[in-house]
Amino acid sequence: xxxxxxxxxxxxxxxxxxxxxxxxxxxxxxxxxxxxxxxxxxxxxxxxxxxxxxxxxxxxxxxxxxxxxxxxxxxxxxxxxxxxxxxxxxxxxxxxx
Numbered sequence: 001x002x003x004x005x006x007x008x009x010x011x012x013x014x015x016x017x018x019x020x021x022x023x024x025x026x027x028x029x030x031x032x033x034x035x036x037x038x039x040x041x042x043x044x045x046x047x048x049x050x051x052x053x054x055x056x057x058x059x060x061x062x063x064x065x066x067x068x069x070x071x072x073x074x075x076x077x078x079x080x081x082x083x084x085x086x087x088x089x090x091x092x093x094x095x096x097x
Contacts, residue, residue, distance in 0.1 A: 001085055003069040005092035007062070011043065015062045017095050018045060067092060 007014035022045070026036060029051070036049035048057040058071030069088055073081060 001058075001071050001073060001081055001088075003085055003088050003092065004066050005069075005089065005096060006066045007096040009096065011062055011064055014067055014096070015040075015043065018060055018062060018067060021091075021095055067096070 007017075009017075022038065026033065032051045034050045035055075036047075038045055038047040040046075043062045045060040045062075046058075047060070049055070054074045054077060056071060056073055056077075058069065061068045061070070069092065073084065077084070
């Protein structure tokens with residue numbers, strides 16, 4: 001699943017917004033998460049984790065003009081991909097809109 005959203009700001013500001021929102025989400029949903037890890041590799045955030053036994057991983061790349069979220073969902077979650085993608089697009093747009 002891949003989602004691209006224009007960030008309408010500079011790369012460093014976009015990166016700070018991504019980092020801040022990530023920390024908010026991790027705090028808000030920590031009781032559902034296990035084995036959650038993330039690290040920055042340049043302008044790319046690499047993440048892995050499990051929620052209620054389902055594993056997910058992917059990247060969030062910050063370019064000069066957009067944020068590109070690329071994630072792999074477990075097979076059992078694939079029927080929900082359109083809804084998950086829509087939620088991610090809406091959340092990302094609200095961060096940068």
